[in-house]
Amino acid sequence: MTxxxxxxxxxxxxxxxxxxxxxLVVLGPSLSAVYYSFTDWSGIGAAKWIGLDNYVELLGDAxxxxxxxxxxxxxxxxLVVPMTMGLFGAFALSRIRRxxxxxxxxxxxxxxxxxxxxxxxxxNLLSPDVGLGATLGVNFLGSQALSLxxxxxxxxxxxxxxxxxxxxxxxxxxxPNLYEAAALDGAGPLRQFWSITLPSIxxxxxxxxxxxIIWSFLSFDYVxxxxxxxxxxxxxxxxxxxxxxxxxxxxxxxxSAVGIVMALISAVVVAAYLVIRRKRGWAV
Amino acid sequence: MSxxxxxxxxxxxxxxxxxxxxxxxxxxxxxxxxxxxxxxALGPLVIFVFSALKSPSELxxxxxxxxxxxxxxxxxxxxxxxxxxxxxxxxxxxxxxxxAGVCVISGCAAYAMARLDLPGAGTFMTYLLVSSxxxxxxxxxPLFYTWTTVHLYDSLFGLMVIYWGLFSPFATLLLRSxxxxxxxxxxxxARVDGAGELRVLFQVVLPSALPGFLTIALxxxxxxxxEFLIAVTFIQDxxxxxxxxxxxxxxxxxxxxxxxxxxxxxxxxxxxxxxxxALQRRFIEGVSSTGFGGT
Numbered sequence: 001m002t003x004x005x006x007x008x009x010x011x012x013x014x015x016x017x018x019x020x021x022x023x024l025v026v027l028g029p030s031l032s033a034v035y036y037s038f039t040d041w042s043g044i045g046a047a048k049w050i051g052l053d054n055y056v057e058l059l060g061d062a063x064x065x066x067x068x069x070x071x072x073x074x075x076x077x078x079l080v081v082p083m084t085m086g087l088f089g090a091f092a093l094s095r096i097r098r099x100x101x102x103x104x105x106x107x108x109x110x111x112x113x114x115x116x117x118x119x120x121x122x123x124n125l126l127s128p129d130v131g132l133g134a135t136l137g138v139n140f141l142g143s144q145a146l147s148l149x150x151x152x153x154x155x156x157x158x159x160x161x162x163x164x165x166x167x168x169x170x171x172x173x174x175x176p177n178l179y180e181a182a183a184l185d186g187a188g189p190l191r192q193f194w195s196i197t198l199p200s201i202x203x204x205x206x207x208x209x210x211x212x213i214i215w216s217f218l219s220f221d222y223v224x225x226x227x228x229x230x231x232x233x234x235x236x237x238x239x240x241x242x243x244x245x246x247x248x249x250x251x252x253x254x255x256s257a258v259g260i261v262m263a264l265i266s267a268v269v270v271a272a273y274l275v276i277r278r279k280r281g282w283a284v
Numbered sequence: 285m286s287x288x289x290x291x292x293x294x295x296x297x298x299x300x301x302x303x304x305x306x307x308x309x310x311x312x313x314x315x316x317x318x319x320x321x322x323x324x325a326l327g328p329l330v331i332f333v334f335s336a337l338k339s340p341s342e343l344x345x346x347x348x349x350x351x352x353x354x355x356x357x358x359x360x361x362x363x364x365x366x367x368x369x370x371x372x373x374x375x376x377x378x379x380x381x382x383x384a385g386v387c388v389i390s391g392c393a394a395y396a397m398a399r400l401d402l403p404g405a406g407t408f409m410t411y412l413l414v415s416s417x418x419x420x421x422x423x424x425x426p427l428f429y430t431w432t433t434v435h436l437y438d439s440l441f442g443l444m445v446i447y448w449g450l451f452s453p454f455a456t457l458l459l460r461s462x463x464x465x466x467x468x469x470x471x472x473x474a475r476v477d478g479a480g481e482l483r484v485l486f487q488v489v490l491p492s493a494l495p496g497f498l499t500i501a502l503x504x505x506x507x508x509x510x511e512f513l514i515a516v517t518f519i520q521d522x523x524x525x526x527x528x529x530x531x532x533x534x535x536x537x538x539x540x541x542x543x544x545x546x547x548x549x550x551x552x553x554x555x556x557x558x559x560x561x562a563l564q565r566r567f568i569e570g571v572s573s574t575g576f577g578g579t
């Protein structure tokens with residue numbers, strides 16, 4: 001064996017654990033999910049090929065459409081509220097020197113708290129018995145109209161600090177001379193933000209925007225823990241629908257089809273990101 | 285819980301906070317807004333900790349402020365009743381096993397890609413990138429039924445293996461980017477001295493890549509400890525529940541007793557909060573460089 005081939009063999013030997021685990025946990029089940037989405041599989045026993053029936057059924061499924069619509073509203077909320085808070089927080093922190101590290105640490109704290117605990121914190125706080133809900137006479141998580149925004153708000157509490165930290169890191173890479181020149185020209189903070197900061201951090205901004213879309217369509221923990229999709233389906237999202245179909249209704253084939261739709265949504269966004277990145281020439 | 289590798293070197297300037305000249309004065313409005321955000325982040329946490337130290341009757345009359353008398357019994361009760369003690373032990377096992385496994389798996393793979401001139405490394409990197417953005421929900425159902433047939437369901441080891449699969453792609457990409465910055469001369473010198481590949485790996489590359497390993501260890505530990513979807517799906521046996529699902533089960537059953545839920549929640553959140561406060565700089569750097577997040 002030539003030394004070159006020996007080296008290549010050694011390289012693949014080092015890759016073996018990763019390849020094996022990935023095939024077992026990610027690739028294999030993903031490929032089976034594609035197959036099962038064309039079957040009537042219940043999860044146990046044999047699966048019968050039914051072609052596109054699951055996908056056709058999805059199109060007419062009112063629960064699916066309602067879940068998808070909730071995911072879209074969720075995405076819009078996460079593209080607007082946490083992004084604004086993150087950009088504002090990061091920009092303000094980039095302009096102060098005192099207490100910057102303190103603010104950064106505290107803003108990030110909720111991100112470290114597990115989703116189940118965050119859910120409990122806010123469930124207690126908003127509770128209609130002893131919490132804010134009692135004071136205001138509003139049942140935040142129990143109302144048809146307010147439950148979805150309430151769950152999104154709670155999720156955002158744990159999320160926006162992460163955006164502050166990432167945006168701040170990107171903003172600290174901006175050339176300070178640009179700000180000085182702009183200040184000499186009489187540009188105020190708002191103007192500097194629009195004309196210098198935002199264009200300079202564009203790769204990070206676009207990346208987090210697209211990731212926000214992906215994560216919004218996959219969102220599960222907070223809905224599952226806080227409302228289980230209720231009341232009366234008002235907070236049902238694609239993941240909770242999938243979970244119910246797979247493990248309560250025992251329709252594993254149909255649930256797989258929901259999963260494939262979710263993967264396709266991510267795939268479109270990832271592809272868009274790769275195209276943008278190539279066009280703009282951003283490095284990985 | 286999805287994972288992706290962030291664009292550009294967002295962390296390059298993260299530690300570089302000293303040189304930055306302060307451009308323009310920051311007005312009082314900005315300070316007020318920053319402090320309001322501070323309250324928003326901290327307030328709910330503080331109220332939650334307070335509630336854990338109150339008796340239920342005190343919580344009813346005095347839900348927000350500092351507890352009149354510190355009542356620690358909630359903690360002992362939550363430790364037993366909510367299985368938080370057992371949950372912490374299970375989580376410790378899972379987190380340790382996950383971190384160790386991810387370090388070995390991604391360490392080997394990153395070494396092959398960065399140093400052994402793996403044929404087809406570029407294609408494989410794209411695969412890892414795609415693999416780390418695949419939604420867990422997509423393959424959850426087949427994975428569940430596979431795990432039940434091979435008896436990895438209801439097993440802490442089975443949970444670990446899933447976490448290895450989920451967390452190692454991003455860890456590999458991150459470690460690879462760490463390893464390619466280590467100067468090759470060091471290795472070449474060792475090879476000239478007659479060291480084999482394994483010795484080069486253990487004596488030259490690994491020590492230099494230690495900060496990278498520490499970063500992925502922290503990020504993986506945080507993700508594995510807080511993870512919920514996989515844990516709730518794959519562990520049913522109440523003696524095996526990790527702390528996240530032990531807490532969830534308890535909270536579903538005792539929704540009315542906010543003080544006990546508070547104590548159990550504090551028990552769960554405290555280890556990660558302390559770890560974060562102790563190592564916050566590396567934590568923040570690691571998490572923000574990996575774009576590790578998810579809603």
